[in-house]
Amino acid sequence: xxxxxxxxxxxxxxxxxxxxxxxxxxxxxxxxxxxxxxxxxxxxxxxxxxxxxxxxxxxxxxxxxxxxxxxxxxxxxxxxxxxxxxxxxxxxxxxxxxxxxxxxxxxxxxxxxxxxxxxxxxxxxxxxxxxxxxxxxxxxxxxxxxxxxxxxxxxxxxxxxxxxxxxxxxxxxxxxxxxxxxxxxxxxxxxxxxxxxxxxxxxxxxxxxxxxxxxxxxxxxxxxxxxxxxxxxxxxxxxxxxxxxxxxxxxxxxxxxxxxxxxxxxxxxxxxxxxxxxxxxxxxxxxxxxxxxxxxxxxxxxxxxxxxxxxxxxxxxxxxxxxxxxxxxxxxxxxxxxxxxxxxxxxxxxxxxxxxxxxxxxxxxxxxxxxxxxxxxxxxxxxxxxxxxxxxxxxxxxxxxxxxxxxxxxxxxxxxxxxxxxxxxxxxxxxxxxxxxxxxxxxxxxxxxxxxxxxxxxxxxxxxxxxxxxxxxxxx
Ligand code: NAD
Numbered sequence: 182x183x184x185x186x187x188x189x190x191x192x193x194x195x196x197x198x199x200x201x202x203x204x205x206x207x208x209x210x211x212x213x214x215x216x217x218x219x220x221x222x223x224x225x226x227x228x229x230x231x232x233x234x235x236x237x238x239x240x241x242x243x244x245x246x247x248x249x250x251x252x253x254x255x256x257x258x259x260x261x262x263x264x265x266x267x268x269x270x271x272x273x274x275x276x277x278x279x280x281x282x283x284x285x286x287x288x289x290x291x292x293x294x295x296x297x298x299x300x301x302x303x304x305x306x307x308x309x310x311x312x313x314x315x316x317x318x319x320x321x322x323x324x325x326x327x328x329x330x331x332x333x334x335x336x337x338x339x340x341x342x343x344x345x346x347x348x349x350x351x352x353x354x355x356x357x358x359x360x361x362x363x364x365x366x367x368x369x370x371x372x373x374x375x376x377x378x379x380x381x382x383x384x385x386x387x388x389x390x391x392x393x394x395x396x397x398x399x400x401x402x403x404x405x406x407x408x409x410x411x412x413x414x415x416x417x418x419x420x421x422x423x424x425x426x427x428x429x430x431x432x433x434x435x436x437x438x439x440x441x442x443x444x445x446x447x448x449x450x451x452x453x454x455x456x457x458x459x460x461x462x463x464x465x466x467x468x469x470x471x472x473x474x475x476x477x478x479x480x481x482x483x484x485x486x487x488x489x490x491x492x493x494x495x496x497x498x499x500x501x502x503x504x505x506x507x508x509x510x511x512x513x514x515x516x517x518x519x520x521x522x523x524x525x526x527x528x529x530x531x532x533x534x535x536x537x538x539x540x541x542x543x544x545x546x547x548x549x550x551x552x553x554x555x556x557x558x559x560x561x562x563x564x565x566x567x568x569x570x571x572x573x574x575x576x577x578x579x580x581x582x583x584x585x586x587x588x589x590x591x592x593x594x595x596x597x598x599x600x601x602x603x604x605x606x607x608x609x610x611x612x613x614x615x616x617x618x619x620x621x622x623x624x625x626x627x628x629x630x631x632x633x634x635x636x637x638x639x640x641x642x643x644x645x646x647x648x649x650x651x652x653x654x655x656x657x
Contacts, residue, residue, distance in 0.1 A: 192444025193454035194249030200456035200512035220251030231262035272430035279416040293396035299409020317606035327542040336403035347379040351404035424455030427462030452507040455493040477531040484523035554612035570594030
């Protein structure tokens with residue numbers, strides 16, 4: 182028997198979890214459950230992360246977690262428990278299969294059958310934000326080499342293990358050449374290791390438009406965290422109902438499975454919620470545990486139930502459905518259909534599957550790192566870039582001259598345009614032609630300080646193996 186942690190969560194959580202557990206029991210899944218409490222009640226009883234320490238111990242012991250949705254209280258500085266769980270447990274991969282149930286559930290995209298693989302730990306979700314000046318705020322976008330390697334390799338391994346033909350990468354590397362550029366570059370490095378899988382790349386904006394328009398052209402799509410967050414909700418929605426899809430969050434040591442939807446407080450306690458999202462999450466969990474035969478049985482029983490026209494209210498239509506079922510009645514129908522094969526949908530074939538094993542990324546040998554200068558960020562409420570530009574040019578040392586000033590990334594000095602709108606936040610680049618030592622950075626900061634220049638932050642300019650690790654100014 183495998184022990185799995187479960188949490189019934191908030192809103193419709195207890196109803197859909199009870200329905201799912203009844204199906205797992207009826208299908209003889211060789212699993213025992215340890216229940217923990219998370220969510221609203223825990224937040225409100227003083228655990229600001231929505232979970233108490235004993236519950237962490239259970240999660241750590243069992244390593245596998247089947248989780249119903251929770252309600253995050255509005256305001257009050259409460260942090261999202263979902264984000265905390267993903268990051269604390271190192272769940273770097275969020276996998277969301279999106280497939281419609283056409284013709285039994287209405288969708289504009291009857292042939293869509295794609296899987297979004299979203300990086301789950303970094304990008305703008307590092308949550309490192311600062312207000313730097315009265316007018317300007319900042320959120321750091323962190324993309325790491327090991328983070329990219331893990332998720333991209335996971336996408337290809339997933340494709341291979343699930344008989345998928347193609348992996349597509351989405352990034353915005355035409356604009357973010359260093360961060361998204363790294364994601365795309367590592368995709369291009371890893372793709373040739375999988376000659377049996379096709380690969381391609383889209384800039385995320387046109388890629389998202391194509392997914393919304395013709396999702397059937399995609400198979401497995403891998404992308405950084407924020408794009409994945411947005412696009413996986415779109416694909417969930419256009420496949421039929423947010424109540425249908427399950428997702429997995431996979432790490433090196435832990436895994437968490439949940440429906441993609443939230444706690445739906447508007448329909449809680451009425452026995453009308455669709456449990457299919459959590460049922461499909463449980464199927465993903467069984468596959469992950471190498472219990473493909475049980476997963477297959479439940480998935481096929483779900484298909485048979487939907488084919489037979491037994492539908493919960495969210496997918497009920499008078500033309501396509503035969504019976505409007507409550508949450509409990511729907512799960513009873515799935516139980517009655519265990520052992521049957523679908524007649525319209527292709528039969529799920531999940532038996533014999535193995536858990537994916539992704540190697541830990543290895544640290545590369547240290548590149549040659551040379552310090553070439555420093556970007557000094559300055560708070561200055563003036564308007565004319567030439568005033569601050571001339572002042573900083575005059576105070577710079579000869580061997581570390583001021584090379585440019587940008588305002589929100591646009592070059593405004595030297596030779597800016599009068600029309601460019603400027604805020605109170607100025608990025609002043611001091612750059613040498615030859616490598617410098619850190620003393621030079623301290624020296625320029627000292628000169629700024631003595632001249633009453635209000636420095637708010639610095640960013641070093643490095644070359645890595647002779648390649649600039651910093652972007653140019655727009656218009657430079
Ligand atoms: P939601 O997904 O809970 O609900 C959106 C709409 O879809 C509602 O009309 C709801 O009735 C319907 N719906 C959702 N699941 C359904 C199901 N299984 N069957 C039938 N209808 C269903 O999104 P929301 O209203 O924006 O968020 C409600 C709460 O859930 C918030 O507190 C939010 O923070 C939380 N949330 C939690 C998670 C999670 O725990 N993973 C995810 C998203 C949102």
